[in-house]
Amino acid sequence: RRLAPRRAAARCGAGAAVEAGETVVVLGATGGVGQLTVAKLAERGFKVRAVSRNAARCAQIFAGAGGASEAIECVAADGRDEASLAGLFEGAAAVIACTGTTAFPSARWKADENGSNNPRQTDIVGATNCMKAAAEQCGAELKRYALLTSVGTERYDQFPYKVLNAFGVLECKAEAERYLREQSGLAYTIVRPCRLTDGPYTSYDLNTLLKGVAGERQDVVLAPGDSLDGEVSRIAVAECLVQCLTHPETEGATFGVLSTKGTGPGSDEDAWSKLFAGVL
Numbered sequence: 001r002r003l004a005p006r007r008a009a010a011r012c013g014a015g016a017a018v019e020a021g022e023t024v025v026v027l028g029a030t031g032g033v034g035q036l037t038v039a040k041l042a043e044r045g046f047k048v049r050a051v052s053r054n055a056a057r058c059a060q061i062f063a064g065a066g067g068a069s070e071a072i073e074c075v076a077a078d079g080r081d082e083a084s085l086a087g088l089f090e091g092a093a094a095v096i097a098c099t100g101t102t103a104f105p106s107a108r109w110k111a112d113e114n115g116s117n118n119p120r121q122t123d124i125v126g127a128t129n130c131m132k133a134a135a136e137q138c139g140a141e142l143k144r145y146a147l148l149t150s151v152g153t154e155r156y157d158q159f160p161y162k163v164l165n166a167f168g169v170l171e172c173k174a175e176a177e178r179y180l181r182e183q184s185g186l187a188y189t190i191v192r193p194c195r196l197t198d199g200p201y202t203s204y205d206l207n208t209l210l211k212g213v214a215g216e217r218q219d220v221v222l223a224p225g226d227s228l229d230g231e232v233s234r235i236a237v238a239e240c241l242v243q244c245l246t247h248p249e250t251e252g253a254t255f256g257v258l259s260t261k262g263t264g265p266g267s268d269e270d271a272w273s274k275l276f277a278g279v280l
Contacts, residue, residue, distance in 0.1 A: 015187075016143045018245040020045030022093035027051050027079070027130055030058050032196065033148060034098040036238035038062060040267075042071045044242070049092065050074050079126025080114040085133040094144040094245050095134050099126060103169040123172035131176075131184045144251065145186040146244050148237070149173040151194050151256050154226035177254070189244045190254040191237065192226060197259070198233040219262025224279040228256035236264070243272040255279040 018024065024041050028034040029050035039062075041048045048071055052058040055076035062072045077084040079099060089095065101122040102108050109118045127147070134142055152161035156170035165171060180188050220236050221228065236259050244250045246269065253276075265271030 015248055015251065017248045018046070018094045018143050021047065023047040023049055023091055024245065025049045025051060025089055025092045025095045025134075026098065027095065028098035028100065029074070030054070030061055031098055031100070032234045033193075033237050033241075035061060036234055037096055037098060037241050038072060040238055040242045042069070046071065048072045049088075051077050051088065053078050078114050079130045080117075080121055082129050082133070085129060087137065089134040089137040089142070092134070092138055092142060094142065094146070095130070096146045096148070096241050096245070097127065097130060098148045098241075099123075099130075100148075100173075101169075103164050104167060119167060119169040119172040123169065124175050127176040128179045131180055131186060135185055143187060143248075144189060144245055145180065145184070146189045146191065146241050147177065147180055148191050148193065148241065149177055151192045151226055151228050153177060153192060181254075187251045189250045189252070191240055191244065192228075192254070192256040193237045194228055194230045194232040194256065194258045196234050196237065197231045198235055216261050217259040218264035218266070219260045220264055220275060221258040221260055222275050222279045223256050223258070225254065226256060228258045230258050230260075232257050232259045239265075239267060240272075243267075243269070243276075247273060247276055249273075249280055250276050253280055 024046050026034055026038050026048060029038050030052040038048050038050045050058050050062060050072050052074065053076060055074045058074035062069050062074065075088065077088050099122060101117050101119055109116060115121055131145065134145060150170060150173055152164060152170045153174040155161045156165040156174065161170060177190050180186065180190065217233060237257060240257050265275060
């Protein structure tokens with residue numbers, strides 16, 4: 001079994017919480033987790049630069065939410081196309097990366113003007129291009145780079161993850177994690193969700209997104225490294241990503257997240273502080 005990655009030393013930008021009014025870039029903003037993350041950030045007073053390959057669709061999703069939508073700037077960019085990343089991260093205090101593709105061949109893998117959308121191009125090429133651009137454009141001004149990957153990145157040769165990894169998706173996510181930890185120079189947090197439930201969402205009403213709940217499974221379990229199995233609500237994952245930005249102690253942490261029965265922490269800062277204490 002692979003050893004869990006060691007926490008890195010403090011990086012540039014580490015040790016500070018991201019505050020309301022500062023700009024957070026959300027990559028993959030129109031995906032299931034991305035939509036919820038954008039909604040939560042905007043509702044709490046952050047300025048959000050929502051990044052998608054289709055800015056028009058992004059604007060349609062986040063329109064009509066009163067004051068919250070005014071805090072959201074929709075920008076078109078593609079991690080596979082380095083030129084499209086020019087200036088994307090300038091002025092940002094944090095980045096939340098929610099990009100990804102399907103584990104198995106699907107219509108989403110179809111090549112376009114920027115090449116294939118398979119795991120290697122999306123989870124390695126696109127992901128690392130974004131990390132490099134963020135480091136170059138922000139430097140020490142960037143307080144956090146939060147990367148969403150998956151459980152199984154240390155167990156991709158073990159059942160059942162070897163099935164999910166048949167076309168290399170978990171190995172590609174693991175490579176992106178390694179680059180962020182060991183080569184990017186960025187202050188980071190890596191969040192590894194279990195199998196995602198609740199969504200993906202197609203609502204064009206931001207207020208509807210904010211009212212979503214995960215039924216009876218609203219409680220959250222965090223564990224360091226790669227030890228969890230099961231399911232997790234996209235709602236809980238989005239909340240976890242937002243909470244990481246406001247909890248500076250999560251810098252340099254890598255942990256999994258799982259949903260379970262119970263009322264859960266919701267958006268309570270103190271409750272999340274207790275959860276984070278168990279993985280640091």
